[in-house]
Amino acid sequence: MRHFLAGIALAALVLAAPIAQAGGPIVIKFSHVVAENTPKGQAANKFKELVEQRLAGKVKVEVFPNSQLYGDNKVLEAMLLGDVHIAAPSLSKFSKFTKKLQIFDLPFLFKDIHAVDRFQKSPDGKKLLASMKKKGLLGLGYLHNGTKQLSASRPLRLPAEAKGLKFRIQSSDVLAAQFEAIHALPLKKPFSEVFTLLQTKAIDGQENTWSNIYSKKFFEVQEYITESNHGVIDYLIITSVEFWTELPDDIRGEVQKAMDEAVAFGNKVALDKAVADRKKILDSGRSKILELTAQERDAWVKAMKPVWKKFEKQIGKDLIEAAAKSNG
Numbered sequence: 001m002r003h004f005l006a007g008i009a010l011a012a013l014v015l016a017a018p019i020a021q022a023g024g025p026i027v028i029k030f031s032h033v034v035a036e037n038t039p040k041g042q043a044a045n046k047f048k049e050l051v052e053q054r055l056a057g058k059v060k061v062e063v064f065p066n067s068q069l070y071g072d073n074k075v076l077e078a079m080l081l082g083d084v085h086i087a088a089p090s091l092s093k094f095s096k097f098t099k100k101l102q103i104f105d106l107p108f109l110f111k112d113i114h115a116v117d118r119f120q121k122s123p124d125g126k127k128l129l130a131s132m133k134k135k136g137l138l139g140l141g142y143l144h145n146g147t148k149q150l151s152a153s154r155p156l157r158l159p160a161e162a163k164g165l166k167f168r169i170q171s172s173d174v175l176a177a178q179f180e181a182i183h184a185l186p187l188k189k190p191f192s193e194v195f196t197l198l199q200t201k202a203i204d205g206q207e208n209t210w211s212n213i214y215s216k217k218f219f220e221v222q223e224y225i226t227e228s229n230h231g232v233i234d235y236l237i238i239t240s241v242e243f244w245t246e247l248p249d250d251i252r253g254e255v256q257k258a259m260d261e262a263v264a265f266g267n268k269v270a271l272d273k274a275v276a277d278r279k280k281i282l283d284s285g286r287s288k289i290l291e292l293t294a295q296e297r298d299a300w301v302k303a304m305k306p307v308w309k310k311f312e313k314q315i316g317k318d319l320i321e322a323a324a325k326s327n328g
Helices: 002-016 039-054 072-080 100-105 113-121 123-128 173-180 191-199 210-215 241-246 249-284 294-304 306-310 317-325
Strands: 026-031 059-064 137-152 166-169 185-188 205-209 224-227 232-240 288-291
Touching: 026 039, 039 059, 039 137, 039 249, 072 137, 072 232, 100 123, 100 173, 100 232, 100 317, 113 123, 113 137, 113 232, 113 249, 123 317, 137 210, 137 241, 137 249, 166 173, 166 191, 173 185, 173 306, 191 205, 205 210, 210 249, 232 241, 249 288
Parallel strands: 026 059, 166 185, 166 205, 224 288
Antiparallel strands: 137 205, 137 224, 137 232
């Protein structure tokens, strides 16, 4: 049995190494779950373009969009076995590897996407990229989707108005606690089912970014969208420690540089898209966008902020305070 397990470990290490064709370039497989015209899809294609431009003949990047290889729930396991080399799951997908990334699910921690960006570029934010190193995973950068808004079948200006309503959430204990704090009912459901659940009234609302609300047509089956900007949906560009360390030093440096530029490009696309998609929703007349007054927003903050304390031990009080300082 000992020899058998040793054989599996050795096979995993071999698979995790960069895949090079005989006498050919290193092949990097980049798997993601969205379409190529999304900010994430465009960032992945930009990464491919930059790498193959600067490392022509040395490195080839193969991008697999739309879950062609794996969904977010399976891709990390595949990565540790060497079947995929780079992926970009939602930050909410990493809770079984580290609890520290739950910081990005805390409600009203960041006042806008620029504050998120400042924290992610800070020493504390960069340190989080290596928070799963002992589990074999290494972050290469953060990619924005945008800040979250709250849609519902009734107008929500104050947290008390959400009492008893059913909201779809990602698989996150922090997000569950967020809705429980306002006496609503959180339901962990796949993203692919949200439109049907809203359309059939199986749920009353959901939280999402402007681009997701528009591209998935949630605004067509939700009468009201509260412009709350209460949270963030971002992705973590991830690779395996084994794959990354096996890359030659000069290649690794160029790949990281290309990734940094691709992420900056994708984040600009995400910001522009959020503004454009909000306008498209407004112009459609299908949903009414509710802009909160300062007093109304304060009521939401007061109701949800106790969630910070609830997860303080898991995330770290110092880390939460550092993130809050990014608001300026």
